[in-house]
Amino acid sequence: MLPGINSRMPRQGRLVRKYFFIFATLIGGGMITSGLLEIYFRFYENQEQIAATQAEAAKAAVSKIAQYILEIEGQMKTATLSRVVAISGLGPEYRFELSKLLYVAPAITEVAALDGQGTAQLHVSRFRALDPTEKTDYSKSAAFLQTQQGVTFFGRVYFLRDTEPYMSMAVPIERFPGSVIGVLLAEVHLRYIWEIVRDIRVGKAGYAYIVTRSGDVIAHRDIDLVLKRQKADHLEQVKAALRPAPVIQKPESMVTSSLSGEKVLSSYAFLPGLDWAVVVEQPLGEAYETLYASLFRTSTLLLLGFGMALLAAAYVARRVVQPLHTLQRGVERIGKGDLDFRLQIATGDEIQTLAEEFNQMAAALRDAYANLEDKVRERTQELVIANERLKEVDKLKSQFLSNVSHELKTPLTAIGSLVDNMIDGLTGPLNGKQTRYMTGVKESTERLARLISDLLDLSVIETGKTEVRPARFSLDGLIGEVVENLKPLAVEKGISMEIGQNNGDATAWADRDKITQVLTNLIINAVKFSPAGGSLRLGMAPASDASFLEVSVSDTGPGIPPTEVERIFHEFYQINQPGREKTAGVGLGLAISKKLVEMHGGKMRVESVPGQGSTFFFTLPSWRPGAGPSLSTRGTVQ
Amino acid sequence: MKFAVLLPCLLLAASIGLAIGPSQTTRVNRVVVVLHGPAVGNLPQVNGLRAGLEELRYNEGENLALKFVRDENLPLMRDRLRAELRRGDIDLIVALGTVETVAAKAVAGGVPIVFLPATDPIHSGFVSSLATPRANMTGLTFFIDSESVGKQLAVFRQIVPSLRHVITLTDGRPDGGMNNQLRARLKLTAGRLGLELSEVAVASAAAVGGEVLSHSKRTPGTGVFVVCTGLFRRLIDLAQAAAKLRAPLFGCSAAQVAEQKVLMTYAPDLYAIGYRGAWYVDRILKGAAPQTLAVETPRKFDLVINRKTAQEIGLKVPPEMLMLADRVFD
Numbered sequence: 027m028l029p030g031i032n033s034r035m036p037r038q039g040r041l042v043r044k045y046f047f048i049f050a051t052l053i054g055g056g057m058i059t060s061g062l063l064e065i066y067f068r069f070y071e072n073q074e075q076i077a078a079t080q081a082e083a084a085k086a087a088v089s090k091i092a093q094y095i096l097e098i099e100g101q102m103k104t105a106t107l108s109r110v111v112a113i114s115g116l117g118p119e120y121r122f123e124l125s126k127l128l129y130v131a132p133a134i135t136e137v138a139a140l141d142g143q144g145t146a147q148l149h150v151s152r153f154r155a156l157d158p159t160e161k162t163d164y165s166k167s168a169a170f171l172q173t174q175q176g177v178t179f180f181g182r183v184y185f186l187r188d189t190e191p192y193m194s195m196a197v198p199i200e201r202f203p204g205s206v207i208g209v210l211l212a213e214v215h216l217r218y219i220w221e222i223v224r225d226i227r228v229g230k231a232g233y234a235y236i237v238t239r240s241g242d243v244i245a246h247r248d249i250d251l252v253l254k255r256q257k258a259d260h261l262e263q264v265k266a267a268l269r270p271a272p273v274i275q276k277p278e279s280m281v282t283s284s285l286s287g288e289k290v291l292s293s294y295a296f297l298p299g300l301d302w303a304v305v306v307e308q309p310l311g312e313a314y315e316t317l318y319a320s321l322f323r324t325s326t327l328l329l330l331g332f333g334m335a336l337l338a339a340a341y342v343a344r345r346v347v348q349p350l351h352t353l354q355r356g357v358e359r360i361g362k363g364d365l366d367f368r369l370q371i372a373t374g375d376e377i378q379t380l381a382e383e384f385n386q387m388a389a390a391l392r393d394a395y396a397n398l399e400d401k402v403r404e405r406t407q408e409l410v411i412a413n414e415r416l417k418e419v420d421k422l423k424s425q426f427l428s429n430v431s432h433e434l435k436t437p438l439t440a441i442g443s444l445v446d447n448m449i450d451g452l453t454g455p456l457n458g459k460q461t462r463y464m465t466g467v468k469e470s471t472e473r474l475a476r477l478i479s480d481l482l483d484l485s486v487i488e489t490g491k492t493e494v495r496p497a498r499f500s501l502d503g504l505i506g507e508v509v510e511n512l513k514p515l516a517v518e519k520g521i522s523m524e525i526g527q528n529n530g531d532a533t534a535w536a537d538r539d540k541i542t543q544v545l546t547n548l549i550i551n552a553v554k555f556s557p558a559g560g561s562l563r564l565g566m567a568p569a570s571d572a573s574f575l576e577v578s579v580s581d582t583g584p585g586i587p588p589t590e591v592e593r594i595f596h597e598f599y600q601i602n603q604p605g606r607e608k609t610a611g612v613g614l615g616l617a618i619s620k621k622l623v624e625m626h627g628g629k630m631r632v633e634s635v636p637g638q639g640s641t642f643f644f645t646l647p648s649w650r651p652g653a654g655p656s657l658s659t660r661g662t663v664q
Numbered sequence: 665m666k667f668a669v670l671l672p673c674l675l676l677a678a679s680i681g682l683a684i685g686p687s688q689t690t691r692v693n694r695v696v697v698v699l700h701g702p703a704v705g706n707l708p709q710v711n712g713l714r715a716g717l718e719e720l721r722y723n724e725g726e727n728l729a730l731k732f733v734r735d736e737n738l739p740l741m742r743d744r745l746r747a748e749l750r751r752g753d754i755d756l757i758v759a760l761g762t763v764e765t766v767a768a769k770a771v772a773g774g775v776p777i778v779f780l781p782a783t784d785p786i787h788s789g790f791v792s793s794l795a796t797p798r799a800n801m802t803g804l805t806f807f808i809d810s811e812s813v814g815k816q817l818a819v820f821r822q823i824v825p826s827l828r829h830v831i832t833l834t835d836g837r838p839d840g841g842m843n844n845q846l847r848a849r850l851k852l853t854a855g856r857l858g859l860e861l862s863e864v865a866v867a868s869a870a871a872v873g874g875e876v877l878s879h880s881k882r883t884p885g886t887g888v889f890v891v892c893t894g895l896f897r898r899l900i901d902l903a904q905a906a907a908k909l910r911a912p913l914f915g916c917s918a919a920q921v922a923e924q925k926v927l928m929t930y931a932p933d934l935y936a937i938g939y940r941g942a943w944y945v946d947r948i949l950k951g952a953a954p955q956t957l958a959v960e961t962p963r964k965f966d967l968v969i970n971r972k973t974a975q976e977i978g979l980k981v982p983p984e985m986l987m988l989a990d991r992v993f994d
Contacts, residue, residue, distance in 0.1 A: 122984050129988045132964050152965065155814035155853045187809075189795040189958055217963055250947075253958030254795050 041347045042340075049339030054332045061328035065321055072317040077279035080228065080293040080313065084306040087226045087234045088295040091245075091304060094222050098214060099178055099197060101131045106199040106210050116147040116199070116208055124150040133218035135192075138162070139199065140209040144170040147208070164211065169196040173209040180300050183216065183238045189253045191216040191244040219245040220252065229315075232308030237264050239301045243285075251285065258285060258305075267294035267303035281310060349377045357384060365392035420488075428485040431478040438478065442471045480614040483543075484597065487621050494537045494625050498649045501532040501541075501575055505564055508545045512553065520558045523549075526565035526578075534575055535649040540622045547615040548579040548642050554611075555583035556639075574628060574645040585636035594632065595620045619644070690727050693949045695756045696748055698764040699734035700741050701897040708919050709760050709780050709938035716942025742767040749775060756948055758941065759803075762893055763835065765790055769801065776954045779803035780941035781932070783893045784810065785959055787843055794959040802954040803944055804937045806892060808961045810845040813891065814853035819930040819967065820889055820914045821857050823985050827912070828885030829860040833902075835893060846891065881909050892916035892931060900924040903973070910977040918968040922993050927977070928969045932962035966990040 105127040110119045116139045124137045128150060139148040144165025149156050164170045172179040173196040181194030192213050199208040219236065223245040226234040235246035241259025243251050258264045262282045279293040284307050291313040294305045311318070349371050356369040365388050369381035445468045447453060449461060456464060486492050509523055516523050534541065552562045560582040569576040586594060586601065593599050597617040620630045623644045634640035697710065714730075722728040733748050735741035741764075748754065749771060757777045759765040765779040769790065781804045782790055791797035794805075807813060821827050832850060847863070854861040862879070879886065888906055890899065890913070899915055903925040906913045915926030917934045940960065948954055967985070970993045974981050986992060 125984075125988055151815065153808050153815050154811040155818040155849075155856070157856055187794055187961075189793075190961060215963060249960070250956075250958050253960065254956075 042343045045343035045346055046339050049342050050336050053335040057331050065324050076313055080279045080291055083228045084293040084295040087306055088304045090222055098131055102197045102210050116141055121148050128152050133214050134212045135215050136213040138211045140164050142207055169194050169211055170209050173198050183244050216244050220249050228306055228308045229312050231312050234306045237303045263292035263294055263305050349373045353381055360388045424485045424489050427481050431482045435478050438471055438475050477612055483618050496535050498535055499538045501534045512549050516553050521556050522561045524563045528566045533649040534646050536626050536646045544619040544622050547619045552579055552581035556581045569645045575648045576645045578641050578643045580641040582639040585638055586634040586640055587636055692729055693755050694729045694753050696731045696733055696754050697758045698745055698768050699760045700763050708934035712935040712938025713941050716939040720946045746771040776948050777801035778944045781806040781937050783807050798955050800954050802957040802959055804960045810849040813846050814849045816930050817853045823928050824912045826885050827887045829883045830887050830889045832863045833890045834865045887912040889914045890916055899926050907976050921968045921970045925973050927973045930965050930967050933966050
């Protein structure tokens, strides 16, 4: 496709898309950039805040647990401050104080009062019936030895029946401050801490648990993990919590896996006196719930804003391009000829100015076109009138010729008869001079008669009165017959005549008289223009259209200049060429012959080489079996 | 031009359509509660179980169906449980005691069992260990071990200092409802406390014969100590008869002390056991395997005294024991 054409092809929506992407990129790009930055900073700020909150939760959990242990320690110390101890030491009366301790401290399941030598003087159990006579020796125990120094003892966690976590605690028994007379040793059931740990809530699903240095979970929201002696020392947060560190540990937070493999946000704190780590975990989804919700809101607003920006971009693009589309459609209509169309654009900008210019241009074009049409209509009318007049003149001419010819032919015939009679001596003998004059008169009369005859023929043809009567005849025979008739004429001029060999069928379907006339005209012309001693050749062959036969007549005359080839078939036209012999005739023979051929549906043409001769060709219908009389029987030739 | 409208619309739709969550269907969990005894009435375990389940968002008639299978005749109870299980669709069996657990174990097939509670589940053959049961059942124990029975006897003695002879009442199982360890522990403790001990096995507390009561009539300072392996639930007749003979009666639950004129008990809180049992039910209904759920032991025994009954039998409860009592009914 040509570039020029391509450039005029409609490109629907290209400009809209271009403007849309420009606006969308500018507005949406700005929004997305600011939104993403907002999300980024909010994410990290909230993450730090959540981590800090989580760490505070761990710290609070440690504080609660420490407080609970201290409460038990305080209850034990209170039990040592009984007046009974001051009065009677660790006698049987003190048993009630121990029972009271079990009553006020449910976590303590057994308590024993050791004397200064580490022997259990009294032993009370919540679940066991003990032998009152049994005096167990604890003098070598760490609990006794440490507590003797006036320091509270916290033992390592152990599991009774391999399931229940317990811990030994011991406080000194003092008769008065600084006077240690024994040790109060208690077994603390750590499942009570479970209630504290269970009640530590971090969010909805957050929880806390306690891990000992050995990695045993001793308190967890899911008590089952404790009873099954779940180990947690493989967890990253537990390793970090139990890592040797300064006494005062700063709570930390990290994203790790929980005991169940769930992703959690963990924070931890350390209980140095007990060598326990308190870990607080919250499912990551919940820990970051507010963060995710915030991100979701921001993202949603961003998407909504972006969507609105795109809509606005689309709207603006349409607004900008719409007048251009209107302009384009208007110009197309004007270009297609609708010069009354006017562009209606009221944008108040350059596009409106351009539209007004187009409107003015269309108005000017319409005016110019209207003037042109008027002139064309006027000229056409004049031509029609002139044509009618010409037709009338031509008709008058034909009638005139017909009338004149007819009127002339009658006296000429009479003159010819009279002259013949005189030459034949019917009016008496003529001398030589008279005979010569009469002969001249006779020739002139005959030439005039032929001229009139031609004029009559032409007149008949042009008035449409010529009738073609097709019949089947042998073209070879016709050619031979015409040649034979005209042979004397050629012999007289010393011109040889030759008929070419025909190998095919030469049966024609035409008006034999008309074709005889055509052939006669062509041969007479050929004889007329051929110099003495020249030659003339007739040929016949099937035409390129198989339903026609083509006849040719060649001479060795002076030929026809190329510029004259078309004109020689015009009526009354004769070639006026310097050096060319002026011949008799008025220039109607070829015109009549051509018209007669065309009345048969054939064509006549000439091929000529100046100085060498000319060949005239004409075609006529050949006879075919079953062919009917298809030629028009009457008509004119244009 | 269409894309210019389509793209924002898609973005808007995407931003709006993110809040649709999946729909949930309610499944009804079918739990059979097995009880060897009379009508359920005001059983503390059942009350605790219901409260715990409700707290865990189980509502009867909505997502929970509790079906009670009970009979005072143990074989009949077992047959009824078997028939219930044959109907299918049972998710879990809750056995409200040791004998119920034995019966449930015999007919449960693959249905998991939660015992609320069972006595010494290891020696009863229910689980292989408390931490990892390795059986299709788990739950809570009533006694920690045989020493707990000794402790109960000792506390009985502390409340009734005049006690000289104790008739231990056990259920009617072939082993007397009390395995050898318990029996040995009671004997040991009784010896330490200077008590005479005799054992009577009956199918139910209501069937306690005149022999028991006549024995207490003959021997001053006789008390009746119900060994809480069978969790005799109806002690009112026995308590009234004992009261007439001024014989103290040691029961198994605070409810018996409060409602059936039983003098005292020192035992775990059955309501708390039922309440905690709801956690096991929940975990198993949610797909946990019973063998992975550790058996819990009671953290605390409650000392519960009926001071009115004490007055009726002419007993003066030591004031220090009243002070140490968790609950005192007047």
